[in-house]
Amino acid sequence: MKFRAHETFFIRKGWLYKGIRGVDANAGVFIDKKENPMDILGMGSNMVKSLRYWMQATGLTVEEAYKGKARLQKLTPLGEIIKNHDPYMEELGTLCLVHYKLASNKELATAWYFFFNHFSMGEFQKDDFVTALANYAAMANEAPAMSSLEDDFNCVINTYVERKKINPVRVQPESNIESPLSELGLIGIGNSQDRSFKKTSPKHGTISPYILLAVIRDQCGDKGEVRISDLLTSPCNIGRIFNLDIITMMQELNQLAAMDLISIVRTAGLDVVKIMNKLSFYDCVEAYYLSLND
Numbered sequence: 001m002k003f004r005a006h007e008t009f010f011i012r013k014g015w016l017y018k019g020i021r022g023v024d025a026n027a028g029v030f031i032d033k034k035e036n037p038m039d040i041l042g043m044g045s046n047m048v049k050s051l052r053y054w055m056q057a058t059g060l061t062v063e064e065a066y067k068g069k070a071r072l073q074k075l076t077p078l079g080e081i082i083k084n085h086d087p088y089m090e091e092l093g094t095l096c097l098v099h100y101k102l103a104s105n106k107e108l109a110t111a112w113y114f115f116f117n118h119f120s121m122g123e124f125q126k127d128d129f130v131t132a133l134a135n136y137a138a139m140a141n142e143a144p145a146m147s148s149l150e151d152d153f154n155c156v157i158n159t160y161v162e163r164k165k166i167n168p169v170r171v172q173p174e175s176n177i178e179s180p181l182s183e184l185g186l187i188g189i190g191n192s193q194d195r196s197f198k199k200t201s202p203k204h205g206t207i208s209p210y211i212l213l214a215v216i217r218d219q220c221g222d223k224g225e226v227r228i229s230d231l232l233t234s235p236c237n238i239g240r241i242f243n244l245d246i247i248t249m250m251q252e253l254n255q256l257a258a259m260d261l262i263s264i265v266r267t268a269g270l271d272v273v274k275i276m277n278k279l280s281f282y283d284c285v286e287a288y289y290l291s292l293n294d
Contacts, residue, residue, distance in 0.1 A: 001110040001140060004148040005057070009050040010158040011179045013089075016098065018042070019055040020075065020083050027072040055079075057109040059101030077282055085289040089180055093208045093288045096242075099181055100215055102159075104236040110137070111152035112159075116186075116243070117235040123190045123198040129153050157197060160187040186243055199243045209256045210291060212238055214284035216262075217275070225274045228253075228264075 018041050022029040030037050030052040037048045052073070055061040060079035063071040075083060078097065086094045102109050103116040114136050121128055130149045137144055157166065159179045166189070185203060190196030219237045220226045232239035232249055239249055253273060256262045263274045279287065 001106070001137060001142050001144075002108050003110060003137075003144040004151050005053045005108065006152075006155050007046045007050040007053070008151050008155065009047055010155045011054050011058075011181065012177050013180050015043075015051055015054065016058065016060060016180075017088050019051050020060060020079060020087055023055065023061055023073040023075055023079075024083060027074060030073060031071070053108070057102055057105055057112075058098045059105065060098070078285065081282065081285055081289070091289075091292065092183065092206055093211045093292075095180055095184055096207055096211045097214070097285065099184060099186070100211075100241055102181075103241050111149070111156055113235075115156055117240045123196055125194065125196045126150065126153050129156075157187065160184065161189070161197065165189055201243045201245065201248050204248075204251060207242060207252060208288050208291070209252070209259055209261065210284050210288035212252055213256060213261055213275075213279065214281050214288070215241060216273075217279060217284055218281040220275070223275070225265075225272045228266075228271045228273060231273065 022041055026032060026035075026040075029040060030048060032040070038045055041048055041051065043051065055073065056063060059076055060082065061073045061075055063073055065071055078101065082089070082094055082097070089095060089098070103112050106113040111133060114133055115129070118136060119129060119132055121132075130146065130153055133149050133152070134144070134146065137149075159181050162178050162182045184206060185200055188198050188200040190198040215236075215238050216226065216231065219234065228246075228250075231237050231253075232244070232246055234240070238244060238252070244252065250264075253262065253264055257264050260276060262276055265272050265274060
């Protein structure tokens with residue numbers, strides 16, 4: 001488990017592009033002693049540390065030890081695909097992939113993993129989440145500082161909710177720096193008076209069928225079929241990751257079925273999805289980017 005590794009900075013628009021470009025040019029971009037990382041990346045010292053964390057937490061890079069000392073960054077296969085097809089992170093499918101990797105990363109992004117996969121409150125306040133996260137950590141014999149959990153809550157919210165919606169009075173348009181993941185519509189404002197928030201489902205069409213299939217395949221491995229209940233409620237699968245209820249999820253699955261990518265079996269006591277192809281996670285991701293040209 002890891003808490004507050006983000007240095008209180010949420011992902012800003014343009015950051016992940018800077019990270020991909022920087023790592024692709026120099027594996028030691030975050031630790032280079034000859035060239036100042038702050039100058040190369042165009043951000044302050046703590047922001048550089050934060051970006052180094054976010055690149056790994058979102059599954060775009062991994063760090064590898066070099067000669068037993070310095071840890072160099074390397075683009076993951078997903079990072080390479082995004083670099084080749086959408087390095088500026090302009091497509092909703094790219095944002096969905098980044099979100100999926102972040103929200104399924106129990107080790108590096110524990111608060112994000114817990115929020116989407118285990119936190120059951122549909123509408124909540126800061127204390128609700130912080131208390132639940134502290135209890136979740138305690139079950140694993142972890143005791144992070146409450147201040148760290150509060151910072152994680154703030155960062156989760158700022159990752160998915162536009163700051164101007166959280167505090168329209170204090171956030172001026174010219175200083176309105178947002179997270180790209182706020183475009184997904186996964187968290188909304190509950191009651192502004194008591195500062196509550198709520199989980200929300202993305203609008204239909206936000207999640208590409210190929211991205212949904214990529215997540216299903218990533219979670220199910222080589223299995224030819226999966227129970228609909230598992231898609232809805234299993235950690236890291238499409239229901240949990242994208243805040244889908246059964247009705248919304250079936251709408252998305254019906255679109256996959258219409259494309260002959262899956263078949264839905266709901267007869268003879270069966271409620272399963274049969275995967276009608278051998279596409280891997282990365283095949284599905286590549287298919288998504290190819291579909292943008294259709």
